[in-house]
Amino acid sequence: MINFPNWLAGMAISLLLLGCSASEQSLATQGDWYQIGYRDGIAGHQQRSYQALHKLGAVQLADYDEGYDDGVTQYCNPDFAYQIGLSGQYYDGVCAGTPAGNRFRMEWQRGWDQYTSH
Structure with missing residues (x-):
């Protein structure tokens, strides 16, 4: 059995979940702005403007910011x-x-x- 460090396993799981999860538009429709922010952060992307987010739907900016910060922390x-x-x-x-x-x-x-x- 291969023994992976916990942080490596966590990163691998996060990346797999990103690949298998809902589209950005469906996340916005569901109101899951945390996950949209998290995806941007964990991918190392710059934080999006309110105007860019608003194109996806009714923005919950605080949720997006929290997700983004968590994603950047891991990235x-x-x-x-x-x-x-x-x-x-x-x-x-x-x-x-x-x-x-x-x-x-x-x-x-x-x-x-x-x-x-x-």
């Missing part, structure tokens, strides 16, 4: 940063200002440099 784990860079995912600076932001950026850059040197 900004520097233990994942090297792999994110190595996979070719561009880093959009969402971890700047977080406690581990500088370490995340340096680890991502190390992976990105290896990715782009191939």
